[in-house]
Amino acid sequence: MTTAGQRNLTLAILTLIYVFNFMDRQILGVLAEPIKAELGLSDSQLGLLTGFMFAIFYTTVGVPVAWLADRTRRTWVIAGACTLWSGFSAACGLATGFATMAAARIGVAVGEAGGVAPSYSLIADLFPPASRARALALYSLGVPIGIGIGTAVGGWIADAFGWRTAFVVVAAPGILLSVLLLLFVREPVRGKAEAEATPPLGAVIGRFLRSPPLMLVSLAASLGAFACYGLMAWLSAYLIRVLGMTLTEIGSWLSITLAIGLGLGIWASGALADRFAHRNPRMYAIIPGVALAIGAPALVLATLAESWAAALPLFGLALGLSIFYLAPSVAAIQVLSLPGERSTASAIMLLCLNLVGLGGGPVFLGVVSDWAMPAHGSGSLRVAFFALVPVFLIAAAANLAAARALGRVATSAS
Known part of the structure; x- marks a missing residue:
């Protein structure tokens, strides 16, 4: 696939699939309050459902599926994964308690494990290094678009018809998108080194673990994801519980906030990485590190505010x-990996990122909120949000360490 039209069509379909990937993944956080009330869940249980319980299956299944994608048609892997996670997302609307909701969420996680890493690999084969970070940033806009639409649609539908209907409506388009992918997207030719770069899974994992730049970029991204996923998972509940927003207001205003904030962060980080990182690879880590350092006081001011407006x-x-970590870190992984192992290397990075970030962030805030509830009542989530501020600073420091490792790679290459 060589024409700009073919590249852009593939990117558009993959991005649309990613939109529904995140809608299905994050809608539980949007509907946390009515689900908690009907199913009798604690904040810790909600944290497990939105975080660790999802992440452990998403990450462990992701590596072998990505290894398979490096050796088979990636379009078939992505289409099958989209069908699977859409079906289980609809099944979340049938949950009767913690156990049944957990089973449905595990199904969503297993399905989504086959979506992102193969898509990264496809995009890396379609776009040259000079424009790759922007292409990956465009693909990653599926995150804010999915969260924004999911928040709006989920809030409105849940308010009008109940939270169970919201799960079904959000999940339904995934089946159609799987068909569109198979009809209109052809498998691109892999990188030039593909014929001699198809190492076994163990060799790819070993090379990843022995590479300080790969490991440090993954660690820094994981800590950034811890802050980002924790905040995303609990923001709807915080605004309802602490600042008195309604589900309709959540659907109207939080959706816009998430789409604009996350969208600008992803696009700006990708554009800055393409602008500066090809001359100085350290910028793949410096850019998100500076952003996270600025994000800490922004979170403090947000948590101190007394009105949702x-x-x-x-x-x-x-x-x-x-979320400045996302596009630069993914682009760095593609640059540091051989073409025949990009899906697997991306899956290993996503394993770290989601196990620490998606798995830890929501659970951390839920546990802190339950711990603080006897003393602070409905304000316990405010205490949890303040506890997240040091994570922003730790993630910024980890990015500086990753920048030093990337600088050593650039020096040795020159």
Whole structure:
């Protein structure tokens, strides 16, 4: 696939699939309050459902599926995964308690494990290094678009018809997108080194673990994801519980805030990486590191706000800065990996990122909130949000360490 039209069509379909990937993944956080009330869940249980329980299956299944994608048609892997996660997302609407909701969420996680890493690999084969970070940033806009639409649609439908109907409506388009992918996207030719770069899974994992730049970039991204996923998972509940928003207001205003904040953060980080990182690879880590350092005081100011109208723009800023890790880190992994192992290397990075970030962030905030509830009541989530501020700073420091490792790679290459 060589024409710009073919490249852009593939990118558009993959991005649309990613939109529904994140809609299905994050809608549980949007509907946390009515689900908690009907199913009798604690904040810790909600944290497990949105975080660790999802992440452990998403990450462990992701590596072998990505290894398979490096050796088979990636379009078939992505289409099958999309069909699977859409079906289980609809099944979340049938849950009767913690156990049944957990089973449905595990199914969503297993399906989504086959979506992102093969898509990264496809995009890396279609776009040259000079424009790759922007292409990956465009693909990653599926995150804010999916969260924004999911928040709006989920909030409105849940308010009008109940949270169970919201799960079904959000999940349904995934089946159609799987068919569109198979009809209109052809498998691109892999990188020039593909014929001699198809190592076994163990060799790819070993090379990844022995590479300080790969490991440090993954660690820094994981800590950024811890802050970002934790904030995203609990923001709807915080605004309802602490600042008195309604589900309809969540659907109207939080959706816009998430889409704009996360969208600008992803696009800006990708554009900056393409602008500066090809001359100085350290910028793949310096850019998100600076953003996270600025995001810490933004989160403090947002959490101190006493009205949702004042808090929303500040939360949007904090979220946008927290997600600066995504496009640069993914682009760095593609640059540091051989063409025949990009799906697998991406899956290993995503394993670290989601196990630490998606698995840890929501659970951390839920546990802190339950711990603080006897003393602070409905304000316990405010205490949890303040506890997230040091994570922003730790993630910024980890990015500086990753930048030093990337600088050593650039020096040895020259």
